[in-house]
Amino acid sequence: MPLLLRRGLLACVVAVMALQAVEPGLSKQKNNTNKRRNSQSSRTKSTSSFKHPDYWRRNPNRWKQQYWSPVQRYNHWNRPCNGLGCDPRTWAPSSYRNTRRGWYNSSTYRGWGWWGSRSAAWDYGALAAGSIIAAAITSAQRTQAPTIVVPDSSYQLNYRSVQAETDNGIRFLVSRGGVTYQMDADCRDGELNGYAPNNLSEAQLLNAACEVAYGS
Template sequence: MANRDGNRNLNRDVNRDVNRNVNRNVNRDVNRNWNRNVNINNVNVRPGWARAGWGVARPWNHGWYGGWPVPTWGWWGARAAAWGVATLATAAVINNAVDNAVSSNATYIVVPNTNYQLLYGTVQPSGSNSVSFVMQANGSNYQLTANCNQGTINGQEPSNAEEAELLNAACQVAYGSV
């Protein structure tokens, strides 16, 4: 009888842990409110400006985003402390990632401190503060918008540090100094 009870508890505990971890990872990696209806074959991931010298080749106003030690978004301080982060990736880190992607003919950069990929060529400004872009996570493509002044993605404040890094990367590619 002792062997039978031991095996039963072992199997139950293993199955519980596997199911719990799978569900946590899926829910944490992607915001449930993001729209996945993007056919990447219909998106121009290599526009004319996404080349060597991309920063000055952008056909829109640029250079106003960033340059601060702490983001100016009203939600940043308390959320950053709760997430355990003090800063976001610098302009130099993001710019180097784009430069390296351009040099190696890659259509995306890995967003620093995340598992997200930003298809930097899809970055398109809207007005003087907003941007639309496509990113990839878990093998899916997501069309998103961000307001770089307000610090929002799809009209919502980021819910974790990874979303804040994505917001920062997209805004840096669109409006940051190079």
């Protein structure tokens, strides 16, 4: 075999061997690149729609129907009340105290963003009417009792403590299990301590307090 041909064949063999030696490294590098891409894609697709509570507080439409999440829960009973800080006289400007401005009624709570979905889940079409709350307060006043029993609950609402802090925001005291708690509520948006009620009893509590503050 001519020397030139033998040299050509030898060069081809060396080139093939070199390619075979490099190819596993390239294949491994390619596989790692694909894994990283797949991992990034997976992370992108699995991004949750969950938003931190601070986000919902900043979002003025947080309780509109399309934003409500049925799994969102909040502990409304985390403010046990003790000492002078529970004195209702320190809560609100005198211009807002016990206003009874008359704008709150059943059409108000039916306009709460979460009401339709949760009332359907509770199979409960209406909250206690203003006349029921007023009758309970009248009865309590006759016996000089400071609280009324909130309908469909074991809560004791201190009706004397209900104070309107703004045109739609209130603060009040309520007892549960022998412990008194301080609550804030927004009667126009239907929020208890910044969140929707978790159950029918809490919804009735919110409704009763709003009736005391803004009912006709």
